[in-house]
Amino acid sequence: DAGVIQSPRHEVTEMGQEVTLRCKPISGHNSLFWYRQTMMRGLELLIYFNNNVPIDDSGMPEDRFSAKMPNASFSTLKIQPSEPRDSAVYFCASSFGQGPYEQYFGPGTRLTVT
Amino acid sequence: QKEVEQNSGPLSVPEGAIASLNCTYSDRGSQSFFWYRQYSGKSPELIMSIYSNGDKEDGRFTAQLNKASQYVSLLIRDSQPSDSATYLCAGQANAGGTSYGKLTFGQGTILTVHP
Numbered sequence: 001d002a003g004v005i006q007s008p009r010h011e012v013t014e015m016g017q018e019v020t021l022r023c024k025p026i027s028g029h030n031s032l033f034w035y036r037q038t039m040m041r042g043l044e045l046l047i048y049f050n051n052n053v054p055i056d057d058s059g060m061p062e063d064r065f066s067a068k069m070p071n072a073s074f075s076t077l078k079i080q081p082s083e084p085r086d087s088a089v090y091f092c093a094s095s096f097g098q099g100p101y102e103q104y105f106g107p108g109t110r111l112t113v114t
Numbered sequence: 115q116k117e118v119e120q121n122s123g124p125l126s127v128p129e130g131a132i133a134s135l136n137c138t139y140s141d142r143g144s145q146s147f148f149w150y151r152q153y154s155g156k157s158p159e160l161i162m163s164i165y166s167n168g169d170k171e172d173g174r175f176t177a178q179l180n181k182a183s184q185y186v187s188l189l190i191r192d193s194q195p196s197d198s199a200t201y202l203c204a205g206q207a208n209a210g211g212t213s214y215g216k217l218t219f220g221q222g223t224i225l226t227v228h229p
Contacts, residue, residue: 042222101146101215
């Protein structure tokens, strides 16, 4: 079975540019999570969706970040405009929202903003 | 106080030894716990889940949960150099409400198994 799919795997962009990260959850999973991981802050939850509806976006750093889930098989995380401090690895994870809530992670997108 | 705390490490053990990784949590409502392994440059990989008090064994891995003490641990028997990674503990609050399976992760413990 295909796991969580993320694209691109690596992204290098200049400060001020728009960045869009993409995620396809595991088929049948109805909860989707976006995380950011840095050495300093560890793994941080940015936002999560259940049945395509955003449930908690309290982890989104600021208005430059936005996320959408237009259907059960696709989600995007957008940063506009990007800044060097956004450089991190961004993970998408999915789970079956009715329990037991085991989350499975995608391979991640390594973002570098210069 | 962090909601999920792990022993800071790094932890170094010789090959063949038992590695013991510990985690405490502050939310008494937490019901389910998970251990993830993360190799350098890779994504977290789920290796164990535990939902009730006691021990759960899977191969060389044993997860232990003590809800009264709010303590979770992972034991790795016969440690191998391939076990060298960062281990993340995560807790999940009560089902229902608005949690929808949100996990709270610890900072991770770096384990090195040396030959």
